[in-house]
Each structure stands twice: as C-alpha cells, then as structure tokens.
Amino acid sequence: MINIALPKGRLGEKVYAMFEAAGYECPSIKENNRKLIFENTEKQVRYFWVKPSDVSIYVERGAADIGVAGKDILLEYTPDVYELLDLNLGRCRMAVAARRGFHDDGERTLKVATKFTNIAAGHYASRGREIDIIKLNGSIELAPILGLSDVIVDIVETGTTLKENDLDVIETVVPISARLIVNKASFKFKTEKIENIVRSMKEQVKNDD
Numbered sequence: 024m025i026n027i028a029l030p031k032g033r034l035g036e037k038v039y040a041m042f043e044a045a046g047y048e049c050p051s052i053k054e055n056n057r058k059l060i061f062e063n064t065e066k067q068v069r070y071f072w073v074k075p076s077d078v079s080i081y082v083e084r085g086a087a088d089i090g091v092a093g094k095d096i097l098l099e100y101t102p103d104v105y106e107l108l109d110l111n112l113g114r115c116r117m118a119v120a121a122r123r124g125f126h127d128d129g130e131r132t133l134k135v136a137t138k139f140t141n142i143a144a145g146h147y148a149s150r151g152r153e154i155d156i157i158k159l160n161g162s163i164e165l166a167p168i169l170g171l172s173d174v175i176v177d178i179v180e181t182g183t184t185l186k187e188n189d190l191d192v193i194e195t196v197v198p199i200s201a202r203l204i205v206n207k208a209s210f211k212f213k214t215e216k217i218e219n220i221v222r223s224m225k226e227q228v229k230n231d232d
C-alpha cells in the first residue's frame with residue numbers, strides 16, 4: 024500500500040482528481056460521508072484527508088508515503104522530505120502588504136504581523152531590515168488596520184481580501200503552489216511504486232500556456 028495524505032478542502036479535491044486521472048482512483052472517496060481514510064486495494068493506494076498545514080508532518084514522520092502541501096508550508100516549516108513535483112495547483116503568492124499609502128522610511132523597527140514567522144524573518148533578514156514579528160493565527164489583515172502592525176506577510180490569491188480592507192501589496196516575497204512531497208525512507212524502500220506515481224502525476228500537471 025502507498026499511503027497518500029491529501030489536503031482537506033477544495034485544493035485537495037483537485038489534487039485527488041489528478042491522482043484519479045493518473046490511474047490511482049479510489050471511488051469510495053466520493054461517497055459523501057465523514058470518513059477520513061479510503062483505500063483501493065487493487066491499486067494499492069490508501070488516501071486520507073489531512074488538515075493542509077499538517078500534511079508535511081504526516082509525510083516527514085512516515086505516516087504517509089506521499090502528500091501534497093503548499094510551498095508556503097514547506098518554506099515555513101522546512102520538513103525533512105523530498106519535494107518532487109510542482110502540481111501547478113493552488114497558485115498564489117506570499118506578499119508583504121500594508122495600508123494604502125504606507126511607506127517604510129526604515130527609521131524604526133518594522134512591526135510585521137504574520138502566520139509565517141520564519142518566511143517573514145528570512146525575508147527581512149536578507150535585506151538587513153530590523154523587524155518585530157507579531158505571530159497571528161488568522162485574519163492577519165486586521166493587524167495594520169488596527170495599528171497592531173505596520174505591515175503583514177500573508178498569502179494573496181485573488182487580492183480581494185486586501186482590496187476590501189484597503190490594503191495594498193508592497194512586494195511579493197515568493198510565488199506559492201502545491202507540491203508533491205515524499206517521505207525519504209519510503210522513497211528508498213518503495214522507489215519503483217513512488218516513481219511510477221510521480222511520473223503519472225507529472226503527465227497530469229496542467230501548464231499555464
């Protein structure tokens with residue numbers, strides 16, 4: 024059996040559709056119930072739905088052989104896994120945003136609110152800018168509006184959340200998309216099966232052009 028951790032939600036459904044098209048279908052997954060684990064013994068695959076930010080934990084520790092995680096999570100938590108394929112799904116970007124008209128004069132410590140403290144710290148360290156990080160868990164956009172921070176480092180997809188809260192992107196930190204990741208020991212011991220899956224998935228990746 025190959026254990027595959029899928030990110031629960033809309034992205035996960037698109038990811039499963041890719042596995043299905045790649046020949047690793049598991050029809051029971053479409054039954055509308057609250058089960059979390061589904062398997063197809065004939066295809067030797069078992070899928071489970073995992074909170075998106077937890078996928079890399081399952082894969083790093085070997086509870087899953089394969090998983091799909093956002094590049095944001097991989098950059099933030101640097102799990103010890105192989106990143107083998109960009110699925111070109113869930114495309115968005117990590118960006119710095121602030122209230123419209125905000126200008127960083129560089130004269131005092133910049134207050135940065137974010138869920139992604141490592142990404143934010145790395146971004147500002149690379150340019151030698153001193154910052155004070157405020158770790159939040161959601162609704163990050165509120166921070167600059169209420170004066171809790173000067174800027175935010177957060178995910179921007181359509182830009183609607185920023186727009187509706189009078190915030191603007193100042194700069195892009197890094198582009199993000201969903202990546203296929205593999206447990207290191209699994210890759211060593213189930214090489215052929217995993218390589219076959221990765222190859223078939225690669226054929227399903229839709230390019231932008």
Ligand code: PRP
Binds near residue numbers: 179
């Ligand atoms: C993310 C992000 C923004 C929003 C951006 O939040 O934190 O709030 O999506 O999307 P947009 O540019 O299309 O408006 P998410 O829905 O992941 O939830 P969160 O509040 O838990 O971060």
